[in-house]
Amino acid sequence: MIRAYRRDGSAEIIGAEPQASNFPDDIIWIDLIKPSRDEEHFVESRIGIPLPTPEELKDIEPSSRLYVEHDAIYMTASLLYRADSSYPLLTDVAFILHRGRLITIRYAEPKAFELFSASLLRLNGQCDTGAKLLGHLLETIVDRTAEILETLASRLDALSITVFVNRKAAKRRPPRFLEDKLLDIASHHQLVGKVRDSLVSLSRLVLFLQSQPAVRREEDAAELCGLVVRDLQSLGEHAAFVANNITFMLDASLGLINVEQNAIIKIFSIASVVFLPPTLVASIYGMNFEVMPELAWNFGYPMALFAMLLSAIIPFLFFRWKGWL
Structure with missing residues (x-):
C-alpha cells in the first residue's frame, strides 16, 4: 500500500497505476506499507531513485544501512512493534530523504507511525520539508519507546510486589x-532487550542524519535531531536500569526457589532424624534372641512404645530449642 x-x-492512498502521473510537489511523505514489487517499481519510476528491497533492509552492515546515493540519504533502523503482546518483535524500516521529501518503507506497522500520522494535522504546517518531518517522526518513535519502558517498569514494580510478599502470604501461594x-x-x-537493540539502531541513524549537510542547513531539523539524540541517551540509561532490575528479579526469584527447596529438604532431613531413634528401639526389640529379659515383662510392650515416643520427642524439642524448626 502507498500512502x-x-x-x-x-x-491519500495512491494506486500503482501505470497511467498515473508523478507525485504532486506538495506530497512531502510517501509511506510504503508492505509494498509489492509493482508498487516499488511505481514509486521508483516517479521519484527517480531505487528503493531498497526487503533483503537489503535486513543487512546488518552499517555501510548497507546508512549511506548516501543518487542524491538521496538512505537510512535503515530496527523498530519495535507488537510491544503489548507476548512476543515483541523488531522490524527494519527504511527512511529515505530525497529532494525535500521523505520516503519510508516498512513491512510491519509499529504503533509510532500510527500515532505520528494521526498528529500530522495538529502540526499546522511545521513539517514543510522532509528533514523536519523525519525529525518529528523520530521524536514520536522515541516517545513511544519511552512509553514502552515506563509500562515495563510499572509491570516490574507489580511483579516485585507479588514476588516479595511477607512470609504469611508466601505460605498461601499455590505450588x-x-x-x-x-x-x-x-x-x-526479551522486551527490554529488543528495546535496547532498537535504541542502538536509532542512535546510529540520528547521528548519521546529523552529519549530513542537507540536514545541518535546516536549523529546525538539526535542532530536532539534537533533541532526539539527547532523548535516546536518556532512554538508553533508563533501559539499562530496567535491565538491571530484571536481572535482580531473576536472581532473587531463583534464590527464593532455592530457599523453598532447602526448607522442604530440611523438613525431610529433620523428620528422618526424629524417627531414627524410635526405629533403633523397634529394631532392638524386633531381634529374635531367646534371652531378652524385657520380653517376659508384663509392661514390656507399653514400655517399648513409650521409649520410642520419648526418643522421638527429645530430638524434636532439641531442634525447636536450636531454632531449626
Missing part, C-alpha cells in the same frame, strides 16, 4: 508460583 501525505497533513513468575521475568527481559 502519501501532503504538507497540510492530509493523506510452582515462583517458577511461573520466571516466565514473566523472561518475557520482560
Whole structure:
C-alpha cells in the first residue's frame, strides 16, 4: 500500500497505476506499507531513485544501512512493534530523504507511525520539508519507546510486589508460583532487550542524519535531531536500569526457589532424624534372641512404645530449642 501525505497533513492512498502521473510537489511523505514489487517499481519510476528491497533492509552492515546515493540519504533502523503482546518483535524500516521529501518503507506497522500520522494535522504546517518531518517522526518513535519502558517498569514494580510478599502470604501461594513468575521475568527481559537493540539502531541513524549537510542547513531539523539524540541517551540509561532490575528479579526469584527447596529438604532431613531413634528401639526389640529379659515383662510392650515416643520427642524439642524448626 502507498500512502502519501501532503504538507497540510492530509493523506491519500495512491494506486500503482501505470497511467498515473508523478507525485504532486506538495506530497512531502510517501509511506510504503508492505509494498509489492509493482508498487516499488511505481514509486521508483516517479521519484527517480531505487528503493531498497526487503533483503537489503535486513543487512546488518552499517555501510548497507546508512549511506548516501543518487542524491538521496538512505537510512535503515530496527523498530519495535507488537510491544503489548507476548512476543515483541523488531522490524527494519527504511527512511529515505530525497529532494525535500521523505520516503519510508516498512513491512510491519509499529504503533509510532500510527500515532505520528494521526498528529500530522495538529502540526499546522511545521513539517514543510522532509528533514523536519523525519525529525518529528523520530521524536514520536522515541516517545513511544519511552512509553514502552515506563509500562515495563510499572509491570516490574507489580511483579516485585507479588514476588516479595511477607512470609504469611508466601505460605498461601499455590505450588510452582515462583517458577511461573520466571516466565514473566523472561518475557520482560526479551522486551527490554529488543528495546535496547532498537535504541542502538536509532542512535546510529540520528547521528548519521546529523552529519549530513542537507540536514545541518535546516536549523529546525538539526535542532530536532539534537533533541532526539539527547532523548535516546536518556532512554538508553533508563533501559539499562530496567535491565538491571530484571536481572535482580531473576536472581532473587531463583534464590527464593532455592530457599523453598532447602526448607522442604530440611523438613525431610529433620523428620528422618526424629524417627531414627524410635526405629533403633523397634529394631532392638524386633531381634529374635531367646534371652531378652524385657520380653517376659508384663509392661514390656507399653514400655517399648513409650521409649520410642520419648526418643522421638527429645530430638524434636532439641531442634525447636536450636531454632531449626
